[in-house]
Amino acid sequence: MKFNLNDLVLKIPGRLKGKLPVEFNSFKVDSREIIKGDIFIAIRGSNFDGHDFAKDAIKNGAVGIVVEKEVRVPSHLFQYLVPVTSDFLIALGEYARKINDAKFIGITGSSGKTTTKEMASLILQEKYNIFKTPGNLNTDLSLPIFMVDALKEKADFVIVEMGIQKEGDMDKLVRIVEPQISVILNIGESHVEFLKDRNGVAKEKFKIMSKSELSILNLDDDLISKLSKNYNIKKFFFSAKERANLTGKIISFSENNMEVEVSYLGKKYKKIFSFSGFTFFYDMLGALSIGVNLGLELDESLDLVSNFSPIKGRGEIVMLPKNIRIIDETYNSNPFSLKQSIKKMERHKDFLIVIVGDMLELGENSPKIHEEAGRTISSVKPDVLIAFGKYAEFLKKGAAVSGLKNIFDFSDKTDVINFLKTIAIPENSIIFIKGSRGMKMEEFVENIKERFENGKG
Template sequence: MNAASFYPLFLQSGKVTIDSRKVEKNDIFFAFSGETFNAATLAETAADKGATAVIVEQKEFENPDRNIFYVPSTLDFLQELAVYHRNHLKIPVIALTGSNGKTTTKEIIHAVLSQKYKVQYTSGNLNNHIGVPLTLLSIKPEHELAVVEMGANHQKEIEMLCTLAQPNFGYITNFGKAHLEGFGGFDGVIKGKSELYDYLKNYSETILINENDPIQVEKTAGYSPKITFGKNTSDYKYEEFSKDHFVGLSYNGSQAQSKLTGNYNFTNLCAAASLGFHFGLDFEQIKRAIENYTPTNMRSQILEQGGKTFVLDTYNANPSSMAESLKNFSTFEGSKTIIIGDMLELGDESEKEHQTTLALAESLNFDEIITVGKHFKKVSHLSKSFENTEELSAYLKASPISSENVLLKASRGIALEKIMEFIS
């Protein structure tokens, strides 16, 4: 079986899923095998639920009478089907990657473009070799635009994802100190993320450029077609403002205030607005989208609870995003406590980067600094340094935080949001 012969069945389906618990009538279930679990054992169960088809990579589970089909590799076939579907799509596909802000930028772009178009976009953080094909396969005939997020932690990954998504537009949010271990240092990050530029240049597609970022400018010098923002000579020029910790942008005297904190989110707003203008939206539509977008995903999320203001930024962390978060939080009025957790996947740079982050935190004169994680514990001389969230939770039960403002920032693996219930 190949993608071409299977495609008519796909067109009859509802959605494609790799989660047996989410199989519904008319879905296609790809039964992936893992180290500890073989989803092919659930093939018949998926068929019982009314799946249009089930794809397995173990011959013994094949049952053509029930549309349970064998392929040598479920991953390869998922990607092959996604490419085949992409080749039949006639809509613009926007791809974005970067070290920080990918998901927030993707969501704001979706919010803006949805003011005028029916837009499909990456769900959550399904941005890898499995998530991108699933996003492509979720694009239906009614969709007029698609926004595809691409994540990577090593060289050649963005290149591969581009061959799947075949983007017509692309944007790199920034180049930061993320996944240094996999990329082989900061220069490796630049090279790996720039694979999106390489693809777009090879096919003469459009690049969105923040002209305040010297790396973006250098990597796209002399290239066209492009959409630019940031400088007075750019296609779109915005001014930043903030009110009550929230960042906003002004354009030709008109303002749009978001519910996002941090000036690092200003460029995310600019990118979304620029794409909005490019696709024919007016500022009132862009303003409506920006002001109605509410972050709910532990990314630059502000919560008021128990008389305190919390900045919940626990979905991801690297030295670049950590520095920006600390600097932004230092501008808050009133007493301030920071709870910062380990930044993961830094490889040989880990000790130095944790030391640098801790030094920055101390220089910003917070009322209280609390660290959690083995990496911070190794370099910290602070009394309030804990190896894990369990130790920290026990401390917080006995020693409530008195500050008016509290920042929580860490890599996803630390699960720092778990301590919220212990902060009174």
């Protein structure tokens, strides 16, 4: 169904000044992203007020603005005054979803949302028209605008990442998306600064099931297994054990590929994949579970996923001269994803350098959690461990207690970069790099690449 602005303003209370345009391009909350034909929504944040940028939006081509207080605009443009623009934004997403004939698939988890979404899209597009959230777009500020854009695609299924940070976030996202199929990949210690502990994270994430007809769940996660019993909806479980609807097991793996056996409805299929690690393994099982529930043949889906290329910053392998490999895990980090991704290094035989940045938003337990992370990393016996950030000393302590040598901790990024210039990186080395988004660990990837591109390897 076509988006109708006149219908929208009837559905969402407010006061219209000026005349609504017959056509418009999209909605935006960032004045810098406005192009001709867009409508600007002036959102108030903790450190900014979108109303201060309304004139910039108009200058960039906005045909109208949504505001809480009246702004002087040219007479040919409209403004719609509402009590709270952030509430308008959520109502906008809700309206767009209600007039969309597509079915919605919502994916949440402490890690793996983007990879699972991309794998599921790869599988489903063989049979259906698919539209998906770009990148890691998954918040109540970004999803409403995505829902408007989704109307233009005439998709059969829309795949949406649904990320949370604090209590109440999932309530807003479910109101916007209301996924008929929900997927919960895992419950980790992400955002425990705001959600207290894993139980708080689980409580918030499980709200994704509140409007679902089917929920696809990782049975190997202890909290998912326990809490799913409280929900009386159709459930489909995936697992590395023999007690789920769809099961898989890793037969063999290296740092860049793995052989997996997947079982469903009594049939077993083996496949070699061009990626490796327990994180990818479970993301793949989640994506395959979506596929079989929507009528895709498992063997065909396995063929499609087998050549999946990891996304930049999410396990991508960067090849350098002398067969030196960077495993780029720089997009984000939390205790769960670090533990899962470092496991792929357990059987390494080459010189291993691990560079790890702080895991953020872990609250008062951050020192203890980073110390535990040091012990986890020491189990794969890296030849060099470099810890960076406010909690680097605690990570170093945990690794040292476990008997690891050659540990270096830094609080300043420049010191890390200078140190990297001094260490030898032998032929066939593996360099594993991971940290929270705010640590910008990708700068180390680029620095090392530049070193070899300039012939200084």
